[in-house]
Amino acid sequence: MSTLVKICGLSTQDGLDAALGYGADMVGFVFFDRSPRHVSLEMAARLGERVGSRARKVLLTVNADDASLAAAIAALDPQWLQLHGSETPERIAAIRASFGLPVMKAIGVGDAADLAQIRFFEATADMLLFDAKPPQGAGRPGGNGAGFDWSLLSAVEAKKPWLLAGGLDAGNVAAALSQTRAHGVDVSSGVESSVGVKDRDKIAAFIAQVRATPRCNGAKFGREDQAVDEKLGLARRRV
Numbered sequence: 689m690s691t692l693v694k695i696c697g698l699s700t701q702d703g704l705d706a707a708l709g710y711g712a713d714m715v716g717f718v719f720f721d722r723s724p725r726h727v728s729l730e731m732a733a734r735l736g737e738r739v740g741s742r743a744r745k746v747l748l749t750v751n752a753d754d755a756s757l758a759a760a761i762a763a764l765d766p767q768w769l770q771l772h773g774s775e776t777p778e779r780i781a782a783i784r785a786s787f788g789l790p791v792m793k794a795i796g797v798g799d800a801a802d803l804a805q806i807r808f809f810e811a812t813a814d815m816l817l818f819d820a821k822p823p824q825g826a827g828r829p830g831g832n833g834a835g836f837d838w839s840l841l842s843a844v845e846a847k848k849p850w851l852l853a854g855g856l857d858a859g860n861v862a863a864a865l866s867q868t869r870a871h872g873v874d875v876s877s878g879v880e881s882s883v884g885v886k887d888r889d890k891i892a893a894f895i896a897q898v899r900a901t902p903r904c905n906g907a908k909f910g911r912e913d914q915a916v917d918e919k920l921g922l923a924r925r926r927v
């Protein structure tokens with residue numbers, strides 16, 4: 689059973705082709721104009737069409753209003769929404785109802801107290817994503833290449849599958865997976881040669897490391913993972 693890999697912040701054809709070619713399960717596109725990875729509606733439409741059925745498209749937004757969401761969804765035609773701002777459970781429920789798409793909610797983690805948010809979001813979100821809290825002065829809530837103490841997640845019990853993000857790269861992702869029970873990993877900065885510029889070799893190395901890392905504790909999570917994969921439409925990637 690393979691670990692879910694999401695490559696985020698794709699804004700060019702070359703980066704996207706690398707992510708798809710090396711077998712990413714999910715590809716993320718940022719609609720947040722304070723990000724160096726922000727894509728225009730026109731570019732989103734072009735890149736989205738290129739993805740086809742090779743991976744799941746994820747639309748990342750930060751506290752977006754309905755009109756912006758509608759425009760971005762029309763352009764990209766995503767299978768998932770990633771909400772990376774201060775969206776409440778009520779807002780998540782409203783977005784799910786309005787747009788009919790599953791939602792991945794990002795939770796910023798700095799210390800154990802932040803994990804209380806799991807109970808807050810797990811009823812309405814379809815998937816959770818644990819990311820580092822942004823460093824002070826960062827102009828965006830994610831995509832900063834900042835990590836956090838993964839041991840905080842070792843005892844996490846969430847009713848929904850979850851991804852680990854924040855400062856991951858090919859050099860640390862194996863350790864991150866062995867210390868956590870993440871269903872998958874999400875990376876942006878760690879597969880770039882400079883901020884916002886994706887690097888084919890880093891994408892290849894990252895995905896190869898994940899594929900070479902045994903998943904959790906095998907039998908303990910086998911059935912649960914299978915159910916999750918089927919729910920997410922990722923069963924095709926099971927090995």
Ligand SMILES: O=C(O)c1ccccc1N[C@@H]1O[C@H](COP(=O)(O)O)[C@@H](O)[C@H]1O
Nearest residue numbers: 696723830831832833853854855876877
């Ligand atoms: O990538 C961005 O620019 C971004 C902007 C606003 C919110 C989230 C963003 N990226 C997400 O942040 C995490 C961690 O990224 P990194 O690997 O540490 O750079 C990841 O989920 C990205 O999708």
